[in-house]
Amino acid sequence: MFDVERFADDCRAALAERGSEAIREVVRRAVSDPGAIIAALGEHEAAFAQVLVRTKELTILNGVWGFRQWTLPHNHHHRAIIGIYGGGEDNIYWRRLPGDARGRVEAAGAASLRTGDVGVLGKDIIHSVTNPLDRVSYAIHVYDGDFLAAEGKSCWDAETLEEQPYDAALVSPMFGQSLVRHAQA
Secondary structure, three states: OOOHHHHHHHHHHHHHHHOHHHHHHHHHHHHOHHHHHHHHHOOOOOOOEEEEEEEOOEEEEEEEEEEEEEEEEEOOOOOOEEEEEOOOOEEEEEEOOOOOOOOOOEEEEEEEEEEOEEEEEEEOOEEHHHHHHHOEEEEEEEOOHHHHOOOEEEEEEOOOOOOOEEHHHHHHHHHHHHHHHHOOO
8 A cells, every 4th residue: 555654754765865766766666556556645537736745855746647738848946756657748858048048948858658657857857748648647746855835946938938937827727726725835
């Protein structure tokens, strides 16, 4: 059975090692039993974002991606470990255009994650996410800090790819309002 407190304790211990492999292994073990996570956190039919743990050192989110849900390009200012426990997500990685006064970005790579996969994003990564499926997808997101309170985050306009201040409701309209409420709490 998946237990949020035990998972959080294991994440804290792995983060103390400061190696991405240690925390990746904790998340990999958890998502290797998707049924246990769904039994503990519930099954959903639409987009849903839940903050499981939020401290200065650690944020753990349960993200249920809606059908074909997407995000704008954005950054976290924290390392993110993402484990898929149902369905999938496609990530586009972006890089800043050197010397661009408007802070524009261009695509620089991509990765597809499916059930059981774990991805590690460095603290400076800019990415956008899509659930390419016609059903919900489930993911656990672990951040090595208080992701919701991180200052200086940015997102990028979908049309112009120009940098703008981070706005959770713009980055992901399906998740945004839920995460804004948690950030204000």
